[in-house]
Amino acid sequence: MRILAIDTSSQSAGCALLEDGRLLGEFFTNVKLTHSQTILPMVQSLLDQTRASLSDVDLFAVTTGPGSFTGLRIGLSAVKGMAHALGKPCVGVSTLEALAWQFCGQELLVAPVLDARCAQVYTALFRWEGETLTRLEPDQAIPIAQLEQRLKNEKNAVFLVGDGAEMCYNMLNERVPLLRLAPPTMRYTHAGALALAAERAAGLGYTVSAEQLAPAYLRLPQAERELLAKQQSV
Amino acid sequence: MTRFISHSAEETEQFAEQFAKKLRPGDVVACFGGMGMGKTVFAHGLARGLGLSDEVSSPTFALVQEYTDGNIPLYHFDMYRVSDFDALYSTGFFDYLEQDGVLLIEWSEQIESALPPGAIRLSFARLDENTRELTIEGEGF
Structure with missing residues (x-):
């Protein structure tokens, strides 16, 4: 089973290709560039350098949160787009x-x-x-x-x-x-580890369709959420 | 601390343009002061001072406007309707803090405890119908 894993959930970004427990390739960056501009070229490079084709991917993996609001949406959108177009299943993994x-x-x-x-x-x-x-x-x-x-x-x-x-x-x-x-x-999220987590999850049957894949934003406790304005916190 | 008395919208805009030249990527400008203070003309001047040629409009309905056609990007927020942490999170505010742009935040009163420690505080006070007092507090001002 070939797994393409994508992570844009926090400060770093990366993608990896895993086949039956073997990491075929991995791309990782940790620079202040917008993930929306880097992740798909990264996936393209990974596929090129591993001589793989997107249509060979059996399963898409993505970190679904917690993490950066924008980052989670970028990763999920990219995976949803590819998985939907190819009709392939997905696994969402907690970033943590x-x-x-x-x-x-x-x-x-x-x-x-x-x-x-x-x-x-x-x-x-x-x-x-x-x-x-x-x-x-x-x-x-x-x-x-x-x-x-x-x-x-x-x-x-x-x-x-x-x-x-x-x-x-x-x-x-x-x-x-x-x-x-x-x-x-x-120290940072690596898509290779995400792919391993997804492989185990898929083995246990935790796959979903592109449509079912959803972000898992974590809400703060009520008391923390409301203390934004200074006058309220006094 | 810098104090400036503006007698017209034009003066506010010119002051903002000069102020912008002192800003560096990553700076956060937190605005305090109610409506009709000249914050929108200030934003126009700020954008011009940053070398941006985009058309500046109010972010009230969009929550954030991005201006990127120039030297330093400007991210212009309106926090009037943002009242809790989840709402702030879902404006992408924390992600914009990581970008190398300038953040201009209207209605910073709403999110005061979430402002980063080095934020530059810009307060507007109304002296009479056309006269405003602008106060800037922050390192280097």
Whole structure:
């Protein structure tokens, strides 16, 4: 099964081609360019350089959120367009789960963190035990202070990964001694890991049509949402 | 802090044009002050000062207008109807902050706690029918 995976959900952008567990090619960029202008040329280059054709793709994978509002819409639109035109199935993967998949095969805890702005992060918590991934917390938008509470009592090292990882590490590492930062090569979302997550999901039957594919924006807790204007917060 | 007394729409526009020349990509200009203060003519002057040749219009209905035909892109927001975090998120505001353009935000009162720390604050006050006091607060002003 050939999977074309696309991620434009956060600061970085990328695409990958996976065939039966083997990564055939991957493209990753992390520059301040608009994903809408880079993602389709990236997919074209990937297909050209792997001598693959779009019509050989059996399944499309995309990160459905949480993440950047514009970014999620770009990735979903691109995948919906291609999958609809070719009549192929899709798999939508949580951006946080795709980040956790970068640690596949390890024995550790992973806390993916995406910067949700205003001292908030999108986060979850996963445990890898070899090939088994266990979700310990759902995808949530929480204040960074709450992330500290969640992680400080962990008895094992917790790896931070995602576009908010460095920020959270710098803010919390003195108070959360077992906090670890993913190395630069693994810190941002990689479409190869997304493709692996999608392959497993597809094996479990979690495929949808292009029409059914939908973004999963995370809403903030009520109290956080309403505190935008300063006079209301006093 | 910079203070400027404008006696006409033309003076406001010219002041905005000069002000624009000090702006750099990534700057956020947060406007405070109600209706009829000259924010729209200020936006016209700002766009011209940034070297943009697009036609500037009010973003009230679109929430955001993009002007990209020039040196530094200008993203012009109207936050009048934006009152909670989800609404702000779905304007793409946080994504525009990552772009190397200038953000001009009308009705910043609405989203004050979400403004980035380095935002330049531009306040309009009405002195009489045609006279306005413009106050700019921010690093370098």
